[in-house]
Amino acid sequence: MAPLAPAPELRRKHLRRRLRTLGFLSPWLVGFTVFFGYPLIATVYFSFMHYNQIRPPTFVGLRNWTYVLGQMPLFGPALWNTLWLVVVMVALRVAFGLGIGLLVTKVKSGAGFFRTAFYLPYLAPPVAATVAFVFLLNPGTGPVDGILSRLGLPAPGWFNDPHWAKPSLVLLSLWGIGDLMVVFLAALLDVPKERYEAAELDGAGALARFRYVTWPAITPIVMFAVVTGVVQTMQYYTQALVAGKLASGVGVGPGTVVQPGYPDHSTLTVPQLVYSLGFQNFNTGAACVLSLVLFVIAMAVTSLLMRRRAGLLSAED
Amino acid sequence: MRKRPASKAALQWIAVHTTAVAAALFFTLPFVFVFLTSVMSDEQALSGDLWPHEWDWSNYAAVFRTPGFLDWWRNSLLYAGLGTLFTLCSSVPVAYALAKFRFRGRRTAMLLVIATMMLPPQVVVIPMYLVWAQQLHLAGSLWPLVIPMAFGDAYSIFLLRQFLLTIPTEYLEAARLDGCGELRVLLRVVVPMARPGIAAVALFQFFYCWNDYFGPQIYTAQNPGAWTLSYGLESFKSAHSVDWNLTMAATLLVMAPVVLVFFLAQKAFVEGVTLTGVKG
Numbered sequence: 001m002a003p004l005a006p007a008p009e010l011r012r013k014h015l016r017r018r019l020r021t022l023g024f025l026s027p028w029l030v031g032f033t034v035f036f037g038y039p040l041i042a043t044v045y046f047s048f049m050h051y052n053q054i055r056p057p058t059f060v061g062l063r064n065w066t067y068v069l070g071q072m073p074l075f076g077p078a079l080w081n082t083l084w085l086v087v088v089m090v091a092l093r094v095a096f097g098l099g100i101g102l103l104v105t106k107v108k109s110g111a112g113f114f115r116t117a118f119y120l121p122y123l124a125p126p127v128a129a130t131v132a133f134v135f136l137l138n139p140g141t142g143p144v145d146g147i148l149s150r151l152g153l154p155a156p157g158w159f160n161d162p163h164w165a166k167p168s169l170v171l172l173s174l175w176g177i178g179d180l181m182v183v184f185l186a187a188l189l190d191v192p193k194e195r196y197e198a199a200e201l202d203g204a205g206a207l208a209r210f211r212y213v214t215w216p217a218i219t220p221i222v223m224f225a226v227v228t229g230v231v232q233t234m235q236y237y238t239q240a241l242v243a244g245k246l247a248s249g250v251g252v253g254p255g256t257v258v259q260p261g262y263p264d265h266s267t268l269t270v271p272q273l274v275y276s277l278g279f280q281n282f283n284t285g286a287a288c289v290l291s292l293v294l295f296v297i298a299m300a301v302t303s304l305l306m307r308r309r310a311g312l313l314s315a316e317d
Numbered sequence: 318m319r320k321r322p323a324s325k326a327a328l329q330w331i332a333v334h335t336t337a338v339a340a341a342l343f344f345t346l347p348f349v350f351v352f353l354t355s356v357m358s359d360e361q362a363l364s365g366d367l368w369p370h371e372w373d374w375s376n377y378a379a380v381f382r383t384p385g386f387l388d389w390w391r392n393s394l395l396y397a398g399l400g401t402l403f404t405l406c407s408s409v410p411v412a413y414a415l416a417k418f419r420f421r422g423r424r425t426a427m428l429l430v431i432a433t434m435m436l437p438p439q440v441v442v443i444p445m446y447l448v449w450a451q452q453l454h455l456a457g458s459l460w461p462l463v464i465p466m467a468f469g470d471a472y473s474i475f476l477l478r479q480f481l482l483t484i485p486t487e488y489l490e491a492a493r494l495d496g497c498g499e500l501r502v503l504l505r506v507v508v509p510m511a512r513p514g515i516a517a518v519a520l521f522q523f524f525y526c527w528n529d530y531f532g533p534q535i536y537t538a539q540n541p542g543a544w545t546l547s548y549g550l551e552s553f554k555s556a557h558s559v560d561w562n563l564t565m566a567a568t569l570l571v572m573a574p575v576v577l578v579f580f581l582a583q584k585a586f587v588e589g590v591t592l593t594g595v596k597g
Contacts, residue, residue: 017420020499024414025426027407031468035445036433042444053447103340106333117341120348123579125528127547128571131554132351135561135568143350146365175347235437238530242551249558271439278443279535287443295440302435306428 064285090229097180122178159247162266187221355565362562389549397526412477434471457540480514
C-alpha cells in the first residue's frame, strides 16, 4: 500500500520550516565547514606532505608520522610536560578551588570583600598575570625573593630552574582560581541545609559532615571541574610560552626566534610544539601530525566529558 | 574538659578569618607589589625593595609615550569590540534555533558545537593560517581573527542556548499567534528577554578577545602596527628588560580595563557564571 501523500500545503509548510531552521543555523553551518571542517581535512592532507610553506608540498607517505612519534627529540618532553601539568595542575586547582569555596561559605565578616579579593586575579589577562609573576618570582630582584631572604629562607630559581618552572606555573594558575571558586561556591550553597542539621543531630563532626553530606552532593561538580580542567590544561599555551620567553631574558621582537620551553624544555607543552614546528621551523607536515595527536587526545577527553556529564545537555527536551 | 559552645564558636571564627586573611594576602599582594614597583624609580625597581622611596608617577606617562602602545590599545578595542559584535550577531540566531526549534539532527548539531568548543585552537591553525596568509593576504592584520567570529562561536552558542532554554515557549507561541515571523519573534521577544544572558556572553567574548595571545601571535607577529595589548605587552617587557617599573605600569594598564568592566558589570558576570552549566 502506498503511504498517504501529505497534502501539498502541509508539505510546503514542512519545507518552509526546514529552510527557516537552516537559515537560522547558517552562520554556524558555514563557520563549522570553513573554519573547522576544511582545516581538519587539510591538516590530515598536510600530515602526509613535506611542505616548507615556500615550495609546493610533496608527498612523503608516513615519514612525518614516524618522525614525530618515533624520532623527534622534543615530542617526549612536550608530552611529558603536558601530562605533568594535566595531573598536577588540575588536581591542585580543584583541591584549592574547593578549599577556597568552603572558606567563603564559612566567612561571616567581610564576605563580600573576601569573595572579590579571591576572584579578582582570575580576571587578570593571562599575559599580564604571567609578566607580573615573572617579576614577582624573579631571582634576586623580585619581591618574593626579597621576602624570603628577609626571613632567612632559601629561594628557588622559580621560572629559571627546570625543576621549579612547572611548579611556578602551577602557582600562577592557583592565583587565578576565581573561576573554580565561584563554581564550587554555587555548588556548596546548593547543598540543602537540613542535611547538615540532621548530620549534626547524629553527632557528626566537621570532617564527617564533609565526607557524608557535602562530598556526595558536590561530586558531579567536582567531576565537571576535573574534566573541563583537563581540557583546558591540554591547551595550556600562553602562560608557559610567555613565562619561558621572559625568564630566558632573550630579546623578543619581530625577526627574533625564541624556541619555547625555557629552561631546558621544562615548560614546553604540546600546543607550543605545534606552534614551534609550524611557525618557527616551517615543518608543516610534522606540525600537522602533532595537531592530529592533540586532536585525538582532546576528542577522547571530550567524549568522556559528554558521557560523564550528560548535564551538559541536560535541559534537552 | 568540655568546651562551652560559645568559646568553640569564637575559636572557629578566629580560625576561619585568619585563614581568609592569609588567602586574601596571597591573592592581593601580587597586585600590590606590581603597583608599588610601577611607581618606583628605575634604580630602585632593580633593588628588591618593597616600598618606593619616592612615588614616581611618570612611569605611566612613559608607558603611554612608548611608540606603539596607543596603537595596541586601539587594536585591542577593535578586536574585542568587533569580535564581540560579530559573535553576537551570528551566534544568537543559531542558539535560538538550537534551543527552540525542533528538527532532525538537533542533538548532533549540539554535540558538534560542544566538541568544537573543547578543541585546542592549535589543532586547525596551520591550514587556516596558510589560507589567510597565502590566498587572502590578510596575515599581519586582525581580520583573520575577527572575520570567523561572524560565523558563530561555539562557546557563545553553547552559553546562549543554555540561557534561551529558560525562556518559556509560551511567550514565543503568543507572538507567533499574533502573526510574527520567526525573525520578528527573535528580535522582538527573545532578544529583549534574553538581555542578561546576551550581556554575559558579550562580556565573556570581549574578555576572550582582550586576553587572546595565541591569535594575535599567529596572525600579527610580523606587523607591530597590528599588535594588541596582550601581545604587545610581552615585547614591551623584552624591549625594557631591566625597566621593571615601566613593565609593571604597562602590566597594570593592561589589567585595568578588565577589572573596571568587571566592577561595572558584576551582575552580568554572575549571570554568566551560572550559565556555564555548573547547575546540572
